[in-house]
Amino acid sequence: MTTAPHRRWAFWVAFAAATVIIAGIVSYFASSSxxxxxxxxxxxxxxxxxxxxxxxxxxxxxxxxKEHAMSASPLADYAVEGNKATSGIAGIIGVLVTVAVAGGAFWLIARTNKPAKVKPTTTTGQ
Known part of the structure; x- marks a missing residue:
């Protein structure tokens, strides 16, 4: 029997594998035109x-x-340090940073939107 936490982890592992494949492999086929x-x-x-x-x-x-302000950054032009052979690595780094920032933001939002716990009241038998 598969439990909900196990299925959730299986989903995230599959999601991570798909993003790494897309960012790391498919990015080499992107058009330079x-x-x-x-x-x-x-x-x-x-x-x-x-x-x-x-x-x-x-x-x-x-x-x-004009040249972009971030044109000298390590991941400029979808490559690591300008080396076009590293576009897959740059893609993976970009996906990881995006997922980390978005995941952190969603985690913070979810924490702030939790309803306050209400203390149960007891009634006396009057």
Missing amino acids: PDGLDSATLKGCEVVEVDGAEELTGSCIAQNA
Whole structure:
């Protein structure tokens, strides 16, 4: 007979395995092509290489883009320290951090929303 706590743990183990598989393996198959937003901001421009760096020519929204404040962070560009071969590891780290933060927030919310325990009153036989 399967108990409720056992089934709950089985669910969480399966959930963890699925997230690690998706983040760690499937992320290697993600497209490196620009998404819709990137494509839209590049309309009217051409990307050219000048002295080993990419530059935009023409007139487009992307010419006003600046480097993101977190671009030098260890997990920038969906890789560990910029190494594209580590995108799966970066994905796993991202999932773990997201689950930890969300789980902690949900745990705190659940603790604060518990109803107060009511002391049972005894009645006298009058």
